[in-house]
Amino acid sequence: MPRFAANLTMLFTEVPSLHRPELAAQAGFDGAEVLFPYDHPESEWEKALSGLPLALMNTPPGNWPAGDRGFAAVPGMEATFRDGFLRAASLASRLGAERLHVMAGVAKGPQAEQVYRENLLWATQQAPDLALTVEPINPDDMPGYFLNDFDQAARILEDLNTPQIGLQFDVWHAARIHGNATTVWATHRHRISHVQIAGFPSRNEPGGGGFDLPALCADLDASAANVWVAGEYRPSRATVHGLMWLQALKSRNRQIGD
Template identity: 70%
Template sequence: MPRYAANITLLFTEVPVLDRPGLAHQAGFDGVEVLFPYDHGTPEWKTALGGLPLALINTPPGDWAAGERGHAAVPGAEEAFRSHFLKAAEVATALGAAKIHVMAGCAKGPEATQVFAENLAWAADQVPELGLTIEPLNAEDWPGYFLNDFDQAGRILADLDHPRIGLQFDLWHAARIHGDAQAVWQAHQARVSHVQIAGFPNRGEPGGGGFDLTALFRDLDASGYQGWVAAEYRPTRATVHGLAWLAALKARDRLIGGQG
C-alpha cells in the first residue's frame, strides 16, 4: 500500500512551517515532504517532525529572486550544483528523508542534457543509501526550466538506467504539460518512484480534472508500489476541512487490506 505525505510547504499554511508536521500527523498523514527545508536547522526540524517520516526534499534552488531554479542541467554551474546537492544530502541524511528531488534549473539544448545526466550520475554516487528523483515542471509556471516534458524525462532516465534515479510523477504538472495526465501515467508509470497529487484545473484538493484517481491506485496496487503519494496542492479552505479525499483513500486501503 502507498503511504500518504502532506507537502507542508503548500498545506497547513495556517500555522508556521515547524508546526505543520504535527498538524499533518493529527490529520491522518503518514509523513510529510518539504520543498526547501533550509531556513531552519536540522535540530529544529527533528523536533518538529517528532519521528514523523520525511518523504522528500528538493535540492536548493539557488538565488530564487535572480531566477535560479536549481543547477543540475546548467552548463558551467557544476560547482554550484555539487555544493547545493551535498547540502541537500546532508539535510536528507540527518532527517531521514527517503528521496531528494534534483532540480534541473533553467537551461536548454544538448549540452544541458549531457550536463544533467552527468550531474545525476555523480549525485547518485554520493548518496548510495538515498533515492533521487527528477520532475518535469510545466513551462507556464516555470518558464525556462530545462526539464519540461515527461517524454524528455523518460529518455533521460532510460539512458541513465540507474536503479536509484526515478521519475517524480506530479499529476498537476502532467496535466499542464501534456493535457492528458492519465496517458502520461500509463506511458511512464514503470519509472515512477514518487507520486504527487492535486486537483485539476485549479490545483485544489485531489480529484476531478479527467484523471481517475481510482485507476491510479489500482495501478499502484498492481505494481506493488510501496512509495509515497504526496498531497501537493493549494487548499481551497483551511487544510483540515478539505481532507475528505484522504479519508476516502485510507478507507479504500483498509478495505483492500482486509481482503488480503
C-alpha cells in the first residue's frame, strides 16, 4: 500500500518550517518531503522530523531568485553540480531521505543532454546506495527547465539503464505538459518511483481534473512498489482544513488491509 507524505515546503506554511513535521504527523501523514532542507542545520531537521520519515528532498537549486533551478544539465557548471550533489547526498544520508531528486536546471540542446547524462551517471557512482529521481517540470511554471517532457525523461533513463534512477511523477506537471496525466501514468508507470499529487487545474487540494487517485493507489497496491504519494499543492485554506483527500485515501487503505 502507498504511504502518504506531506510536502512541507508547500503545506503547513501557517507555521515555520521546523514546526511543520509535527503538524504533518498529527494530521495523519506517514512521512514528509522537504524540497530544500539547506536553510537549517542538519541537527535541527533531525530534531524536527523526530522519526517522521523523509521521503524526498532535492539537490541544491543555486540562487533561486536569480533564476537558478539546479545544475545537472547546465554546461560549464559541472563542478557546481557535483559539489552540490555531494552536499545533498551527505544530508540525505544523515536525515534518512529515501530519494534525492536531481534538479536539471535551465538549459537546452544536445550539449545540455550530454552533460545531464554524464552528471547522472557520476551521481550514481558517488552515492550507489541512494535512490535518485528525475522530474519533468512544465515550462509555464519553470521556463527553460531542461527536463520538460515525460517522453524525453523516459528516453534518457532507458539509455542510462540504471535502476538507481527513477521517474518522479507529478500529476500537475504531467497534466500541464501532456494534457492528460492518466495517459502519462499508463505509459511510464514502470519507471515511476515517486508520486506527487495536486488538484487540476488549480493545483489546490488533490482531486478532480479527470485523474483517478484511488485507481492510482490500487495500481501501486497491485505492483507492491515501495512508492510514496506526496501531497504537493497550494492549500486553498489552512492546510489542516483541506485534508479530506488524505482521509479518504487512507480509509481506502485501511479497508483493503482489513
